[in-house]
Amino acid sequence: MKRVKAVLGDDPEIAFAERRYKMIGGILEECLTKTETGMTFSDKLDKVLLNKYLGIPIFLILVWALFQFSIEASGVFMVIIETALVTVGAFFGTLLEGNEMATSLVQDGIFGGFAFILPFLAPIFLMFLGIAWLEDSGYFARAAFVMDKLLRKLGVHGKTFIPMMLGFGCNIPAIMACRSIEGEKDRMISILSNPYISCGARLPVYVLFAAAFFPGFEGSVIFSMYMLGLAVAIFTAWLLRKTLFKGEPEPFIMELPIYRVPTLRESVLHMWERGVVFLKKAGTWLFLGAIILWFMSAFGPAGYLGIDPDVSVSYTGILGGLIQPIFAPLGFDWRLGAALIFAFLAKEIAVESLGIIFAVEGDIAIGGALAGVFSPATAAAFMIFILLYIPCVAAVGTIKSETNSWKWTLFSVVYSIIIAYVIAAIAFALLSAIGLGVIGGA
Amino acid sequence: MTVRVALIGNPNVGKSVIFNNLVPGARQHVGNWPGKTVEKKTGKYRYKGEEYELVDLPGCYSLTARAVDELVSRTYILEEKPDVVVDIVDASNVERNLYLTLLLMELETNIVVALNQMDVAKSKGYTIRTEALASRLGVPVVETIATQKVGMEKLKAAIENAAKSPKPASLTYPSDIEDLIEKLVTILSADASLVTHHPARWLAIKLIERDKEVLEMIQETTLDSKIEEVFA
Numbered sequence: 079m080k081r082v083k084a085v086l087g088d089d090p091e092i093a094f095a096e097r098r099y100k101m102i103g104g105i106l107e108e109c110l111t112k113t114e115t116g117m118t119f120s121d122k123l124d125k126v127l128l129n130k131y132l133g134i135p136i137f138l139i140l141v142w143a144l145f146q147f148s149i150e151a152s153g154v155f156m157v158i159i160e161t162a163l164v165t166v167g168a169f170f171g172t173l174l175e176g177n178e179m180a181t182s183l184v185q186d187g188i189f190g191g192f193a194f195i196l197p198f199l200a201p202i203f204l205m206f207l208g209i210a211w212l213e214d215s216g217y218f219a220r221a222a223f224v225m226d227k228l229l230r231k232l233g234v235h236g237k238t239f240i241p242m243m244l245g246f247g248c249n250i251p252a253i254m255a256c257r258s259i260e261g262e263k264d265r266m267i268s269i270l271s272n273p274y275i276s277c278g279a280r281l282p283v284y285v286l287f288a289a290a291f292f293p294g295f296e297g298s299v300i301f302s303m304y305m306l307g308l309a310v311a312i313f314t315a316w317l318l319r320k321t322l323f324k325g326e327p328e329p330f331i332m333e334l335p336i337y338r339v340p341t342l343r344e345s346v347l348h349m350w351e352r353g354v355v356f357l358k359k360a361g362t363w364l365f366l367g368a369i370i371l372w373f374m375s376a377f378g379p380a381g382y383l384g385i386d387p388d389v390s391v392s393y394t395g396i397l398g399g400l401i402q403p404i405f406a407p408l409g410f411d412w413r414l415g416a417a418l419i420f421a422f423l424a425k426e427i428a429v430e431s432l433g434i435i436f437a438v439e440g441d442i443a444i445g446g447a448l449a450g451v452f453s454p455a456t457a458a459a460f461m462i463f464i465l466l467y468i469p470c471v472a473a474v475g476t477i478k479s480e481t482n483s484w485k486w487t488l489f490s491v492v493y494s495i496i497i498a499y500v501i502a503a504i505a506f507a508l509l510s511a512i513g514l515g516v517i518g519g520a
Numbered sequence: 521m522t523v524r525v526a527l528i529g530n531p532n533v534g535k536s537v538i539f540n541n542l543v544p545g546a547r548q549h550v551g552n553w554p555g556k557t558v559e560k561k562t563g564k565y566r567y568k569g570e571e572y573e574l575v576d577l578p579g580c581y582s583l584t585a586r587a588v589d590e591l592v593s594r595t596y597i598l599e600e601k602p603d604v605v606v607d608i609v610d611a612s613n614v615e616r617n618l619y620l621t622l623l624l625m626e627l628e629t630n631i632v633v634a635l636n637q638m639d640v641a642k643s644k645g646y647t648i649r650t651e652a653l654a655s656r657l658g659v660p661v662v663e664t665i666a667t668q669k670v671g672m673e674k675l676k677a678a679i680e681n682a683a684k685s686p687k688p689a690s691l692t693y694p695s696d697i698e699d700l701i702e703k704l705v706t707i708l709s710a711d712a713s714l715v716t717h718h719p720a721r722w723l724a725i726k727l728i729e730r731d732k733e734v735l736e737m738i739q740e741t742t743l744d745s746k747i748e749e750v751f752a
Contacts, residue, residue, distance in 0.1 A: 082728055082751045085696045091729040095619075097693065102618045109653040110614060115645035335532055336640065 120336040124220070133224035138305075140212065145304060146297045148205035149285065155200035163193040179382060182438065187372025190437025191430045192365050194444070198282035198429065199360065203353045205278060209247055210348035214340035218243055223334065232312065233319035235264040235327035238271065242311060245275030246304070247352050249473045252277075253480055261328040263319075269480050270490055271315040273469040274497075276307040278356065279425040283464045286429050290445040291457040299461075307465050310497060363423070364430060371420065371431050375438045386440030389413075394435060408463075408506045409456030409515070418463065424470050453517045455509035459502040466498035522564075522571045523683045524600070528593055528624070529608030530617050531579035534636045537666040538608060539563070539576045542676070553592050567676045570683075575602065581616070583623045585733040597627055598718060604682045605629040606675070611641035611648055611663075621657065625689035628719040632678045633661040639668070659689050700728060700750065707746045714741060 086093035117125070127136055167189040174181045212218055221243060226236025237259050245252035249272055256268040284303050288296040319325075374393040376383055389395050390412055398416030405415055413435050421428035433444055441447035448457070468474060468491050478487040509515060529535045539548075543563030553560045561576035577596060578589035585591055597605065607624055609617040614635075624631055635650060654661040662678045664671035692698065704724035709715055714723070714737070726734035727747060738744060 082700055085700060086728065094697075094725070094729050097697065098619055098622050099615075101622065101693070102615055105618070105653070105656045106615060108656060109649045111647045113645040113647070115643065118643055333532055 118336075123337055124334070127217070127220055128224060130227075134228065137221050137224055140217070141304065142297075142301050144205065144208040144212065145301050147208055148201045148281075149297055149300060152200035152204050155204075156197040159197040159200065163189065163196065167193065178385065179376075182376055182385070183369070183372055186376070186437035187368050187434055188365075191371055191434035192360075192368035194433035194437075195282060195364055195426055195430045196360065198285060198426065199353075199356060201281055201285060202278040202356055203349060205281065206247055206352045207345055207349040209243075210345045210352075211340055213243075214338075214344055214348065216335045216337045219334050229312065229315075230327065232316040233327060234267065234271075234312065234315040235259060235261070238264070238268040238315060241268055241272055242275050242308070245272050245277060245311075247278055248355065249273055249275065249277050249469050250476045253473065253476045256480065263323040263325055264327055266481065266486070267315050267318045267323055269477060270318060270486065271311045273473055273477070273490065273494060274307050274311040274314060274466055276304045276465055277425070277469070279470065280465055282426045282429045283421075284461055286432075286445070287448070287457045287461050290448045291452075291454040303461055303465055306462065306501070310466060310501070314493075314497075359424065364427070367420070367423065367427055368430060368434065371427075371434045372438070375434055383438075387438070389435050389439050392438075394431070405463075408459040408502055409453055410460065411451065413451070414456075414460055418467070421464060422468055422471060424472075425464060428464055449517075451517065453510075454514040455506050456515075458509055458514075459506040462502040462505050463498045466501060467495050469494070522573050523604065523679070524573050524575070524602045525604045525606060525679055525683075526575050526577055526597065526600075526602040527606050527608065528577040528597075528620070529579060529636075530581050530610060530613075530620060533579070533608045533610040533613075533617065534666040535576065535579060535608050536561075538606075538634065538636065538664070538672075538675075539574060541666060541669055541672050542572075543574055565676075567680060570680065572679065572683075580620070582620060583627075585731055591733070594627075597624075597629060603630060603686065604632055604679050606632050606634055606679065608634045608636050611635045611638045612644050612646065614641075614646075614648065621659075622691060625657070625659070625691040626719075626722050626725055628688040628690065628722065630682055630686045631659040631689050632675070632682050633657065633659055634664050634671070634675055635661055636664045636666050638663050638670075639665045657689075659687075697728075701725060703750050704728070704747065707743055707750070711741050711743060 082090055126132060167185065170184050171181065174184055218240065222236050222239040225239045229236055229239065241252040241255045244255055252275065253269050253272050256265050256272065259265045259268050284300045288299040292299045371394065375389050376392065378392040378396070380391065383392055390399070394416045395412050397419055398412030401419065402410060402412045402415040413432060416435065417428040417431045420431045436444045436447045474487060474491060477490050478484065481487060527535055527539055539561060543565050547565065548561060548563040551560050562574065564571060564573050566572070575596070577593040580587070580590045580593055583590050583594040605624055607621050609621060621633060635648065641648065650661050650663055660678045660682060662671055662675045664675055693701070701721055701724045704727055705720045708720050708723055723734055727738065738747060
């Protein structure tokens with residue numbers, strides 16, 4: 079009797095698969111004719127978009143266009159939201175006239191902080207719209223393919239880039255998407271390098287600071303923040319591969335879907351699915367946060383501080399003062415220190431808390447107020463620190479659940495603070511050297 | 521009585537578009553496969569007075585025991601024994617897609633093949649003789665363009681037909697392999713409960729392939745040593 083080995087050799091599974099393909103070949107010989115049609119539109123597009131030299135520049139241009147679009151097109155929406163809020167704010171102002179503390183809570187806390195953050199939902203939503211469009215068009219998969227060559231040289235798996243692209247929206251689903259990466263080492267590298275990708279929640283910080291300190295260059299400043307995040311993510315992946323997760327990345331096989339023009343309905347739906355998370359966050363945590371932040375800024379150990387007080391003696395001021403000495407070399411004062419502490423909960427709270435601090439102090443035009451207190455170099459260092467340090471409490475929780483290890487979670491937190499400080503310090507030094515270290519100078 | 525239909529196919533063949541075309545959005549139910557992080561989508565539709573329950577199986581290229589989603593699909597087919605299995609084949613990529621079709625035929629399921637993305641196949645210069653394909657495979661084949669809702673009525677009719685007169689698919693390999701399969705089937709038939717729960721030929725094929733799950737299954741029986749003779 080013939081044995082399996084005699085018929086199918088040493089690896090019967092592969093030999094069996096070959097037999098199946100042979101059968102398919104036989105069937106298709108009768109049922110399928112292929113005529114040469116030349117290249118399809120999709121193939122032609124890929125010739126350009128996946129070109130060895132053009133691939134990466136085209137990717138960078140598209141990402142730049144994405145941010146430019148979300149900043150430029152959101153301007154009008156931001157003005158509309160602001161105007162509406164000012165009207166509502168004025169109405170409540172007259173309603174509460176006479177009660178000093180309630181007026182301060184509503185004007186400084188709710189409208190200075192919470193309402194201050196709402197217009198920033200416009201660029202966040204528009205960016206989600208752009209990301210959804212790029213994803214649905216089939217370009218996302220190509221971006222991973224284009225970057226694979228570069229990443230592979232650094233020992234990083236090309237598939238890592240897909241969660242990175244998702245991270246431009248929010249790091250939490252992005253870190254969860256790392257599940258699809260086979261190979262435990264590749265997956266860990268993907269998870270631990272993802273938090274440096276700049277998510278939508280960081281955008282309000284950039285929009286606020288770029289407009290206040292680098293007028294006319296907002297788009298470029300914001301784009302460079304995103305690129306810095308991407309560079310740090312790739313650097314981190316490389317570093318982990320060279321040190322803690324030695325080895326070769328697994329082979330990268332991916333199917334490229336054909337290009338198509340996404341329908342508006344589809345992209346809007348996609349945007350809404352992601353954006354609604356921010357709306358919910360705004361309606362609950364940011365609102366509650368505003369009340370707590372107002373209380374901490376308007377009260378101190380001495381009790382209620384009165385109208386337009388010195389907030390540095392409030393609870394917020396004391397808290398910010400605790401970590402301020404560490405950041406003094408970068409020009410951060412207690413306000414930015416406090417913003418960094420609160421922003422651990424969610425990065426957009428940095429904007430909310432600064433809004434409240436300045437509002438309680440009596441400043442309404444926060445952009446101008448910021449420029450009067452900090453130098454452009456300090457502003458850049460702050461944006462970089464916000465970009466790179468601990469993502470946010472929810473993302474840290476996701477890192478814990480996805481790595482299933484407190485050790486790696488702690489590693490991620492500590493490493494992120496160190497790298498954030500180092501790069502912020504370098505940027506501060508460089509910008510100071512070219513004369514941007516002066517308050518009011520730009 | 522509800523007809524239970526399973527939807528299966530390679531990733532990116534338009535499986536969810538077909539699902540959405542067949543089942544109105546409001547009648548869809550999304551959950552997880554028990555104990556797995558793999559999404560499970562089910563839904564119901566009516567056709568000619570009959571109710572059909574559709575289960576969307578995870579997209580997969582084969583049905584090994586190695587990957588979670590492949591195992592989910594295979595376990596569902598083996599244990600739940602759906603009345604009809606709709607295999608969605610990307611017409612613009614038939615060669616690779618038919619691999620899964622052969623695996624489903626090995627499982628002796630009651631198959632309807634939906635030859636989807638016919639428009640893309642045409643633009644690539646492919647001409648597929650659908651009737652010839654159907655007779656070679658011995659299963660009904662329906663042409664569809666899911667994105668344009670083309671062929672959906674025909675697909676529903678084919679599912680109805682398959683449900684009314686079920687015909688388990690069968691696949692014959694070249695004689696050298698058939699000899700091995702027959703030998704193993706004879707041995708396996710000694711265990712009645714094993715072969716009533718799983719197609720005997722399929723078990724034999726999986727044994728030849730050294731499938732982890734089937735090997736474990738056999739280790740619990742007394743057939744172990746006899747089977748090893750066929751391999752030695």
